[in-house]
Amino acid sequence: MKMADLGDVRLHYRIDGPEDGAPVVFANSLGTDLRLWDPVMPLLPAGLRILRYDKRGHGLSTCPPAPYSMGQLVSDAERLMDLHGFKDAVFVGLSIGGLIAQGLAIKRLDLVRAIVLSNTGAKIGTRDMWADRISAVDSGGIEALADATMERWFSAAFRKTPELELWRNMLTRQENAGYTGCASAIAGTDFYSTTAALRLPALGIAGSEDGATPPDLVRETIELIPGSKMHLMRGAGHLPCVEKPEEYAEALTGFVRGVGHI
Template sequence: MHMADLGDVRLHYRIDGPDDGAPVVFANSLGTDMRLWDPILPLLPAGLRILRYDKRGHGLSTCPTGPYAMGALVSDVEKLMDLHGFRDAFFVGLSIGGLIAQGLAVKRLDLMRAMVLSNTGAKIGTKQIWDDRIAGVKAGGIEALGDATMERWFSKAFLETPDLELWRNMLVRQQDDGYAGCSAAISGSDFFATTATLRLPTLGIAGSEDGATPPDLVRETVDLIPGSKFHLIRRAGHLPCVERPEEYASVLSDFMRATGHI
């Protein structure tokens, strides 16, 4: 666990694996911190050099005054990767992390060898949806959104398990201003035109029961990039790395091999 001082924000991050390992970067979803990836890390190939971090306003990172622009979120991970020599990385972005991935690929393709767009889109939701969510957070805190968010995030089967409480607790313990700030960044992002200019190995992953970014949205987004692949994880919602970690890790590992990353 470390903190990187990037000027207007200090980011909590962690690097695991050998210095000479194949670089992998994970960017997680709105309302979660870097622990989102814990279920899959032991299942990935040995010897990777893995960078995880908490977005601004999330986890143990600081929470600058919002609203945030997507450009700032992209710049945050760009600086973090430059700081630690992560070039030609295998970048996995989930939800808002997938928007960050698309923005970074357009800005700094030298940092990315391949990209995984998990449970995301070139544009997620509508301005009205995000305005309502921001208003809800300001009125009643993230707690007011907790139950509805769980229903969007998880399959019906997972909603009945005790582990649901872990993820609800993670959500509501994020900072209200950080959640609202990142919601504004999502609201202002439409990457359909720019993502269509990308030419790098890309894999889309969707959950069959995802109520936040349905499979058709993920497929539509990765189809913008010639030669991209798509994988549907059944009986999973918005966070398939939580519900189906073995399949998720297997799909990532296979794509690493297919792109010559390992």
């Protein structure tokens, strides 16, 4: 385990793969930590240098007082990549991680040569929706949202398995301020016009059973970028890398190879 001191926050991160490997960065969703990507890691091709990290307020990273802005979350990723020499990387972002991917590609094209926008949108939800969730957490803790969140995150079939409890526990055991801080960042973000200005290879990944960012939202977002590709994962919810890691890894590998990254 490693910790990067960025001044206003300290981020827990992990780097796997050879020093001279092709750089890939993974940014996970609201309410999860870098373990979100564990199921796909062993299925990816050799030779990649992979950076994963816990967003501020998540996992083992520190939790500054809420609220946070999307600019802060993008800056966190930017500073962590600069610190470890990750340039011309493929950036894979899921949900809020996909917003971070869009914001970083807009700000620092030297860091990002291609993006994967997984289960995300240029704008996710409404201010009122996020305000309601923040209020619920402030009054009843994350537990108040946990069951409804599991329904949005996973297909009905996955919710019948014992593994569901792993992800429910991951969600409820994080700090309230980390959840509400990042929820505030999502509420204030609308990247439609800026993402439409991007010109880089892009892949959208959606789950047919995603109750948080439905396939139509992912498709609408990825189609803002000319020449982008779309992959629909049938029978999977908001975290398809958990439910169908083999298919997810195959889609990522095909994209990374297709853009000549390896």
